[in-house]
Amino acid sequence: MSPALELILWGFVAYLLWRILRVISKGLSSSRAKPALTTANDTSDSEPYTVDDDNAGDGGSHIELYPSQRKFVYKAWWIPGDTEQEYEYRVDADGRLMSRLRMAADTGTKSGDAPFDDRFYHELQTVRDGVVIEDAVRFIYENNSITSPDQKIQELSQLTEWHEITSRAWPWPELWYSVIKIHIGEHEARRGIRQELERLKRGLRIVSEQTSQAFMLEHDEKYQYSTFKLIDASAGESSGAILTAALESSGLTRSEAELAHFQIRSLAKLLGDSKEGNPESASK
Numbered sequence: 290m291s292p293a294l295e296l297i298l299w300g301f302v303a304y305l306l307w308r309i310l311r312v313i314s315k316g317l318s319s320s321r322a323k324p325a326l327t328t329a330n331d332t333s334d335s336e337p338y339t340v341d342d343d344n345a346g347d348g349g350s351h352i353e354l355y356p357s358q359r360k361f362v363y364k365a366w367w368i369p370g371d372t373e374q375e376y377e378y379r380v381d382a383d384g385r386l387m388s389r390l391r392m393a394a395d396t397g398t399k400s401g402d403a404p405f406d407d408r409f410y411h412e413l414q415t416v417r418d419g420v421v422i423e424d425a426v427r428f429i430y431e432n433n434s435i436t437s438p439d440q441k442i443q444e445l446s447q448l449t450e451w452h453e454i455t456s457r458a459w460p461w462p463e464l465w466y467s468v469i470k471i472h473i474g475e476h477e478a479r480r481g482i483r484q485e486l487e488r489l490k491r492g493l494r495i496v497s498e499q500t501s502q503a504f505m506l507e508h509d510e511k512y513q514y515s516t517f518k519l520i521d522a523s524a525g526e527s528s529g530a531i532l533t534a535a536l537e538s539s540g541l542t543r544s545e546a547e548l549a550h551f552q553i554r555s556l557a558k559l560l561g562d563s564k565e566g567n568p569e570s571a572s573k
Contacts, residue, residue, distance in 0.1 A: 337362070340463040343513075352464050356471045361388075361464060370397025374416075378454075380472045386455070386465055390448040391419050400432040421445045456481040459548055462556055479560060486556040492539035493549040499535035503528040506550070513551040 337353035348367030355361065363374045372395045378388040393416035399408045415425045426445065427438040456465050462482065470478035497506065504517045519528055536543055545552075 338467060340467050341461050343460065350460075352461065354464065354467055356468070360391075361468075363461075370395070372396075373412075374448075376448075378468065380468065384469070384473055384477065385453055386468055387451045388454055389419065389451050390416055390445065392416055393445065395429060397429070399429050400434065415441075416445055416449060419449045421449065456485040459552055462552070463559055466559055482556055482560055486553060486560065486562075488540070489545070489549045489553050489556070492541035493546065493553065495539040496532075496535045496541065496546050499538060500532055503531045508550055513548075515547045515550045517547070 336355045336357060338356070340352045340354055342351040343349050348365070350363065350365035353362045353364065359379060360375060360377050363372075363376070365372050372393065374390055375392040376388045376390050378386060380386055392414070394412045394414045396411050396413070397409075398405065399410065401408055410429060413425050413429065415422055415429070421442055423438075423442055426442050430436055430438040430441050454461065454465055454468075456462060458465055462485070466478045466482050469481060500506075500517070503520060505520060506515050507518050508515045517532060521528070532543075536546060539546065541549065
């Protein structure tokens with residue numbers, strides 16, 4: 290092995306070890322006890338509040354909420370990369386929670402055949418002061434087989450405009466609950482989450498009842514996602530029509546139905562409903 294290639298390999302191994310240690314340290318820090326939510330008039334000494342903490346082992350995410358500054362920071366990490374996005378928010382007179390993206394930065398390795406050093410990027414800002422940095426986005430997403438640079442630019446541009454966050458905003462239900470509880474009151478926060486919980490329970494029950502002869506709903510605990518699996522593969526077209534009709538009756542989109550099993554558990558836990566936190570109760 291040539292000295293140059295050996296140096297590159299050792300550099301890559303060192304980088305992976307650094308990323309693994311960073312993931313572990315973030316997982317430990319996010320698992321610490323959360324400060325109790327207060328009201329908007331209380332001191333900000335306990336900020337930030339950690340909400341929507343999701344650790345999947347090889348990655349995860351959480352939100353750091355700063356009510357006194359009317360902002361929150363979304364942090365996600367995986368091996369070997371991470372992203373950080375800072376949003377400002379406001380609560381309108383009608384109780385709607387509005388937010389917009391102010392800053393975003395990413396660390397990772399882009400796709401392609403170029404040398405590692407040419408593909409690696411560290412805390413590369415893709416949004417600054419609410420403006421999408423298109424050159425940075427194109428650098429990261431060129432040759433990406435899943436998301437094109439133009440798609441990502443459009444996505445980020447939409448986030449930099451004021452948009453509403455609701456109690457249906459998966460995977461951030463605790464963010465909506467926490468902000469509404471702090472700035473409006475616990476009753477309104479619980480009411481909104483309860484409405485969403487009952488909507489999902491009813492919808493999933495209808496879908497389960499109407500598709501039970503054609504589909505099995507398989508749950509992926511690691512990624513918290515469910516998949517409709519055909520019981521009889523030869524009945525694909527007719528089974529598809531059954532699923533479509535069931536979704537229309539339930540009022541859920543397919544994406545909502547595939548997430549509902551885990552959303553129900555999450556929302557019930559947020560409300561302290563330990564019995565309803567068992568997803569199996571949703572389909573009964």
